[in-house]
Amino acid sequence: MVEIKEVTTRSELRKYVNYPNELYKDVPQYIPPMIGDDLSDWNPKKNPAFSYCEAKCFLAWRDGRIVGRIGAILSKRANEKWGLNRMRFTQVDFIDDPEVSDALFKTVEDYARQMGCDEVHGPLGFTDLDREGMLVEGFDRRSMFITYYNFPYYNTHLTRLGYEKDVDWVEMLIDVPYDERTVTRMDKLAERVMRFSNLHIAETKSRRDYKPLIEKVFQLVNTAYSDLYGTVPLDERQIKRYAAKFVPLINPDLACFVLDEHDELVGFGVSAPSMADALKRSGGRLFPLGWIGVLKALRVNDTLDLFLVAVTPEYQNKAVNAILMNHVIKGCHRMGIRKAETGPQLETNHKVQSQWNFFKTEQHKRRRCYKKRLT
Numbered sequence: 001m002v003e004i005k006e007v008t009t010r011s012e013l014r015k016y017v018n019y020p021n022e023l024y025k026d027v028p029q030y031i032p033p034m035i036g037d038d039l040s041d042w043n044p045k046k047n048p049a050f051s052y053c054e055a056k057c058f059l060a061w062r063d064g065r066i067v068g069r070i071g072a073i074l075s076k077r078a079n080e081k082w083g084l085n086r087m088r089f090t091q092v093d094f095i096d097d098p099e100v101s102d103a104l105f106k107t108v109e110d111y112a113r114q115m116g117c118d119e120v121h122g123p124l125g126f127t128d129l130d131r132e133g134m135l136v137e138g139f140d141r142r143s144m145f146i147t148y149y150n151f152p153y154y155n156t157h158l159t160r161l162g163y164e165k166d167v168d169w170v171e172m173l174i175d176v177p178y179d180e181r182t183v184t185r186m187d188k189l190a191e192r193v194m195r196f197s198n199l200h201i202a203e204t205k206s207r208r209d210y211k212p213l214i215e216k217v218f219q220l221v222n223t224a225y226s227d228l229y230g231t232v233p234l235d236e237r238q239i240k241r242y243a244a245k246f247v248p249l250i251n252p253d254l255a256c257f258v259l260d261e262h263d264e265l266v267g268f269g270v271s272a273p274s275m276a277d278a279l280k281r282s283g284g285r286l287f288p289l290g291w292i293g294v295l296k297a298l299r300v301n302d303t304l305d306l307f308l309v310a311v312t313p314e315y316q317n318k319a320v321n322a323i324l325m326n327h328v329i330k331g332c333h334r335m336g337i338r339k340a341e342t343g344p345q346l347e348t349n350h351k352v353q354s355q356w357n358f359f360k361t362e363q364h365k366r367r368r369c370y371k372k373r374l375t
Helices: 010-023 035-041 076-082 098-114 153-160 180-197 207-224 236-249 276-282 290-299 320-335 350-358
Strands: 003-006 053-062 065-075 086-094 119-122 134-137 164-175 255-259 265-273 303-311 339-342 361-373
Touching (some): 010 035, 010 065, 065 076, 098 119, 098 153, 134 153, 180 350, 207 236, 207 255, 207 303, 236 265, 255 320, 265 320, 276 290, 303 320
Antiparallel strands (some): 134 361, 255 265
């Protein structure tokens, strides 16, 4: 018999956060998230999203052991913005047993009804910058620490439970160009765009220089991402929180901030060498010794993780992306990076996907947000 228990103590929360490490311990493609970040996400004192969200997380138990987990988030801000009345499910994992998945999703659906919701959708996080989407293609590919990994059977269970596709994201694997023709072409294009639009790249010499830029990055995210699925604007406290997460990852060779003649941010691209292998070895824990592997990965690597890119609406048709890409390509050459991997991009976001037309790419993963109408 499966018993569902709400997580109410810190000890239980640690078990909840760590459960995927146990479930996927023999799966090489699984990459754990940063455990500390997941713990803080569920702490109302540390996560500002609790100012407009109500959330609970649950563990499924059978015969004294954990066999599944699921979280539920009521984002009032998202519902108000999009004119919906939905509950989000998040961080769902379970063994291949219908009794377990039935119990987990029934718990979320009952909670949704209790809160007056008429639909459930997910997996989604507190914000669009959290992990989202269930993997539906690319199970043989290594995950990123900013995305979920899941077994193929998850999708079979959701379909059986009456969930259907709401939207898909795709992920691209990109060959970093080293051939002289492409590199020269990108360099000339970037120079031309900067000259004609009177733009320049921000000079950053230390992390102290990054902080005001990163805060402007998330202000730009609010503008550039406002029409994307499920997004809600980040408030000042959230911007500071995400800025604190990103600053330690920034390498000036692999992050680019484009400014206009008034030194206002008009576009940015933030990326970092992949930490997947390092986090795999440490189980997502930075302490006591996990940080050593992460620091090494940030210095020596052959793969780049592309986190965020955005351009202000008034500059979106002026090839600002060429400046961002050219800067990052040069940084990849200096570090010997050969591959770059994007995070999830909405399949309908053709502007973002078209920027990879210059490169040799492979769409190697796809993930899905499911929805279900409650009766």
